[in-house]
Amino acid sequence: MRKILFLPLLALSLALSACGEKKPDAPNSVKPVAALSEVAPVTSAPSNLSGKELHDANCISCHDSSKYTRADHKMQDFAMLSAQVKRCDANLGAKLFDEDIDKIINYMNDTYYKFPK
Template sequence: MKKSLTAFFVLTAVMASPAMAEMPGKVLHDDANCMKCHTDNPYSTKKTPTYPKLVKAVQFCNDNLNAGWFEDEVEQVADYLNQTYYKHPKP
């Protein structure tokens, strides 16, 4: 029992660390190496002037690069990009 409680508290402390506080969309974005393609003009609002178009653009990248993201993960990446770069109001 004591080992179980110790493991629980260690796991809880690790999960509460600042590294785990990163937005899930940032982790997905970084893991997919999105900046490999988005280096010249990263995240311009020219092609994505609204949040729904941003979600569609993220889905396009997901489909064409076979990132393997589920719908909720596409939304997480779009949320990360929106909060970090675009600042579009969400519908």
């Protein structure tokens, strides 16, 4: 008796899993543009966002801005700040464009550190 119930269930679960496998391909077959963005990372060109927007979108997952304003913050000059932002970008894995990184560095310096350049 139990075996008879089991077979339709097996067939159903096979059908469902096949369905699940198809899903990732769906956007590609609809628009060729979607396929292109699969090859290149999401950011395929420098953004037109401001330094603040770039910072707020990318840089507050590990720390917030209190790291920059704390009394014993580590950055001592503009070169150090610049190197740290690049290091954090590498940690992030976002690989932001140089133009966007420069905007973030300038935004952070103007807003928080105010080092002479």
